[in-house]
Amino acid sequence: MTTARRTYPFARLDDQVVEIPATAREDMRVSARVFADDRLWDQIRRDRTVDQLVNVATLPGVEAPALAMPDAHEGYGFPVGGVAAFRATDGVISPGGVGYDINCGVRLLASRRPMADVRPHVGALMHELGRRVPSGTGQGGRLHLDGAALDRVLAEGSRALLERGLATTDDLAHTEAGGGLPGANPDAVSDRAKHRGHDQLGTLGSGNHFVEVQEVAEILDDRAADAMELRQGDCVVLVHTGSRGLGHQVCTDYVRAMDAVMRREAIHLPDRELACAPFRSPEGQRYFAAMCAAANFAFANRQAITHAVRASFRVVLGERVALPLVYDVAHNMAKLETHGGRELLVHRKGATRAFGPSHPETPSRYRAIGQPVLIPGSMGTASYVLVGTDAALVRSFGSCCHGAGRAMSRHAARTAQSGAEVRRALEAQGITVTGAGNRELAEEAPHAYKDVERVVNVVHDAGLGRKVARLVPVGVLKG
Amino acid sequence: MDGSDAVGPRVTGVPPRHELIAHTAELALRLRAETPADLCAEACRALGSLLREEVGSAPAAPVSTRTLTVEAVDADALLVDLLNELIYVAETERWAPSVVDSVEWTATRVVLRLAGPPLRGTPSRIKSATHHGLALRRAGRGWEAEVIFDV
Numbered sequence: 314m315t316t317a318r319r320t321y322p323f324a325r326l327d328d329q330v331v332e333i334p335a336t337a338r339e340d341m342r343v344s345a346r347v348f349a350d351d352r353l354w355d356q357i358r359r360d361r362t363v364d365q366l367v368n369v370a371t372l373p374g375v376e377a378p379a380l381a382m383p384d385a386h387e388g389y390g391f392p393v394g395g396v397a398a399f400r401a402t403d404g405v406i407s408p409g410g411v412g413y414d415i416n417c418g419v420r421l422l423a424s425r426r427p428m429a430d431v432r433p434h435v436g437a438l439m440h441e442l443g444r445r446v447p448s449g450t451g452q453g454g455r456l457h458l459d460g461a462a463l464d465r466v467l468a469e470g471s472r473a474l475l476e477r478g479l480a481t482t483d484d485l486a487h488t489e490a491g492g493g494l495p496g497a498n499p500d501a502v503s504d505r506a507k508h509r510g511h512d513q514l515g516t517l518g519s520g521n522h523f524v525e526v527q528e529v530a531e532i533l534d535d536r537a538a539d540a541m542e543l544r545q546g547d548c549v550v551l552v553h554t555g556s557r558g559l560g561h562q563v564c565t566d567y568v569r570a571m572d573a574v575m576r577r578e579a580i581h582l583p584d585r586e587l588a589c590a591p592f593r594s595p596e597g598q599r600y601f602a603a604m605c606a607a608a609n610f611a612f613a614n615r616q617a618i619t620h621a622v623r624a625s626f627r628v629v630l631g632e633r634v635a636l637p638l639v640y641d642v643a644h645n646m647a648k649l650e651t652h653g654g655r656e657l658l659v660h661r662k663g664a665t666r667a668f669g670p671s672h673p674e675t676p677s678r679y680r681a682i683g684q685p686v687l688i689p690g691s692m693g694t695a696s697y698v699l700v701g702t703d704a705a706l707v708r709s710f711g712s713c714c715h716g717a718g719r720a721m722s723r724h725a726a727r728t729a730q731s732g733a734e735v736r737r738a739l740e741a742q743g744i745t746v747t748g749a750g751n752r753e754l755a756e757e758a759p760h761a762y763k764d765v766e767r768v769v770n771v772v773h774d775a776g777l778g779r780k781v782a783r784l785v786p787v788g789v790l791k792g
Numbered sequence: 793m794d795g796s797d798a799v800g801p802r803v804t805g806v807p808p809r810h811e812l813i814a815h816t817a818e819l820a821l822r823l824r825a826e827t828p829a830d831l832c833a834e835a836c837r838a839l840g841s842l843l844r845e846e847v848g849s850a851p852a853a854p855v856s857t858r859t860l861t862v863e864a865v866d867a868d869a870l871l872v873d874l875l876n877e878l879i880y881v882a883e884t885e886r887w888a889p890s891v892v893d894s895v896e897w898t899a900t901r902v903v904l905r906l907a908g909p910p911l912r913g914t915p916s917r918i919k920s921a922t923h924h925g926l927a928l929r930r931a932g933r934g935w936e937a938e939v940i941f942d943v
Contacts, residue, residue: 360815360816362816386816386817387815387816387817388817388818388924389818389922389923389924389925389940389942390922390924393817409922409923409924412942413919413920413922413942414919414942505880508884509880509883509884518916519846519916519917519943520917520943557916558883558916558919561879561919561920561942562880564920565876565920568922568923569864569869569873572865572869573865584923584924584925585868585923585924585926586922586923586924586925588923719816719817720816721816722814722815722816722817723817723819723943724812724814725814792916
C-alpha cells in the first residue's frame with residue numbers, strides 16, 4: 314500500500330511490553346501497548362500494525378490500553394493480534410474489529426494413544442480426513458441445512474448438533490461459551506449470509522485453516538498436562554477454521570450498515586474499515602446478535618469437523634480412539650465480559666481469550682490450572698498449549714496471542730520458496746501434507762511466519778499464559 | 793468526487809490495469825484507469841481473474857452474461873460493494889466475469905454488463921473486499937484505487 318507508515322514515540326515498559334503514549338497522536342483517547350521483545354517489536358514496526366493499533370485507540374468508549382499481541386501484524390481496520398475493550402455503557406462495537414471470519418478458532422482433540430501406534434497409518438488417516446472434511450475450494454460440506462435447521466445452529470451453536478449425534482455434552486463443556494453464545498439472533502443474519510452458509514457446515518475453507526495430526530513433543534507443565542490428559546509422545550489433533558462464507562457475509566453486511574450510523578452519531582474515524590456503532594444503539598445490538606449467531610455457526614462447524622475426524626480415526630485405527638475435546642477457543646470475537654468490576658465489550662481480532670483459574674467461565678475441569686489456550690504455529694513448526702492466567706485478566710483483558718503471526722506477504726512467501734519445495738521440505742521432516750495445491754503451500758510456508766517459540770515465550774514471560782505442552786505436526790490437511 | 797463523469801468503456805490514454813501489491817497478510821490490489829467507470833470495470837476483471845486463478849473455469853462451458861447493478865452512498869463504498877457482490881455471486885453461483893461489455897457509472901450507482909464462463913469450483917480464498925485505506929483518487933491523467941481483500 315502506498316499509504317505512508319507513521320512513526321510514533323514509544324517507551325519500553327519492561328522486557329515484554331512497549332507502550333505508545335496517548336499523546337502520540339492527537340486523536341488517541343488511550344495509550345496503546347504491544348507485547349513484544351526487541352526482535353518482535355522490530356518485525357511488528359515494519360508494516361502498518363502500529364498505525365492500525367493507534368487507530369483503534371481513537372475509537373469512542375475505548376478503555377486503556379489498546380493492545381497488540383506478539384504475533385500481531387498488519388490487517389485491515391484493527392491489526393491482526395489486536396485486543397481492545399470498550400465500555401458497554403458508552404463504547405462502540407465494530408464489525409471490522411471482529412473481522413470477516415467471525416469466531417475463527419482452534420480446537421484440540423487428545424487421542425490418548427502414542428504417536429508410535431498412529432504413525433504407520435498417517436498416510437491412510439490423512440487420506441480419510443481429506444475425504445471427510447471438504448477443504449480449499451471445495452464444494453459444500455457434508456451437512457446441508459434447511460432454513461429451520463440452520464436457524465437452530467445459529468441460535469444454539471454446537472448444542473444443535475447433540476441430537477444429530479455429532480456432539481457430546483462433554484464437547485460442549487470444553488468449548489468456549491459452551492459452544493453457543495446466548496445473545497445470538499438468527500433473524501439478524503441476512504438471507505445472503507444464510508445462503509452462503511447453508512451447505513458449509515463441516516468444511517475447512519481456505520488460507521491458513523487446517524486439520525493437523527500432531528505429536529506431543531514435550532510436556533512443560535506436568536500438572537496442567539495431566540488435567541488435559543496430554544502425555545509426551547501422544548497423538549493429538551488440532552482443528553483451525555471459522556464461520557466460512559456465512560460469517561464473511563455477516564461482517565460485509567454490517568460494515569456497510571454502520572455507515573449510516575456513524576453519520577447519525579457523528580463518529581469520525583481514521584479508517585472506514587473501523588466502522589462501528591454505539592453498542593447500546595439498535596444497530597450495535599443487531600450486529601452483536603448477528604455476530605453471536607455467526608460465532609455459533611463457527612463453533613458448530615468445528616464440532617462437525619470433530620465428528621468427521623473421530624470417524625476418520627475409527628475407520629483407520631479402530632474403535633479404541635475416543636478423541637475427547639481438550640478445548641475450543643475463538644480468535645475473532647467481541648464478548649461482554651467483566652473486568653475490574655466494569656462491563657466491557659472485549660474485541661479480540663486474531664487473539665485468544667486466556668482466563669485464569671479464578672475466572673468463573675473457566676471450565677470446572679480446568680479450574681485449578683486455567684483455561685487452555687491453543688497457539689498453532691505454521692505447518693512445519695511447533696504449536697503450543699498454554700493455560701490462561703489471572704494476571705492476564707489484569708494485563709490484557711484476559712487475552713493472549715493466537716498463533717505465530719505472519720511476517721511475510723503471500724507474494725513474498727511464494728517468491729522465497731515454491732510450493733513443491735515447501736512440500737519436499739515438509740516431507741523430509743516426516744510431515745505428510747494433503748489438501749493444498751502448491752500455491753497455497755508456498756503462501757503458508759513456515760518461513761512466512763514469525764518464530765512461534767519467540768512469540769510464545771513473550772506471552773509466557775509476560776504472564777499472559779503459561780506453557781503446558783509443545784506439539785509438532787505429523788500430518789497436515791490444509792484448507 | 794463529483795458524479796458527472798459517468799461514462800462507458802472507451803479507448804483511453806490510460807489503459808486500465810491492475811497489480812497485486814505487498815500486504816503482510818491479506819491480498820492488496822492496485823487499480824488504475826482513465827475514469828472511475830473504467831476503474832470499476834478493471835476491478836471486475838481483476839477480481840474475476842483472481843477467482844478464476846483459484847478454481848479455474850468449468851471445461852467446455854458456455855459463456856454467460858449478466859447485468860449487475862450496485863448502489864452505495866459514495867464512490868469508495870460503491871467499489872467495495874461491487875467487489876463484494878462479485879464475491880457473493882462467485883461463492884453462491886460459481887460464476888465470475890472475464891469480460892466487461894459495458895459500464896454505466898455515477899458516484900453512487902454502477903450498472904455493468906459482464907460476461908464469463910462458469911467457475912469449476914466454489915472459490916473460498918477471498919472472504920471480502922474491505923474499506924481499509926481505500927480511496928478513489930485522481931492519479932495523473934487517470935484514476936487510481938487500492939483495495940485490500942481479506943483472505
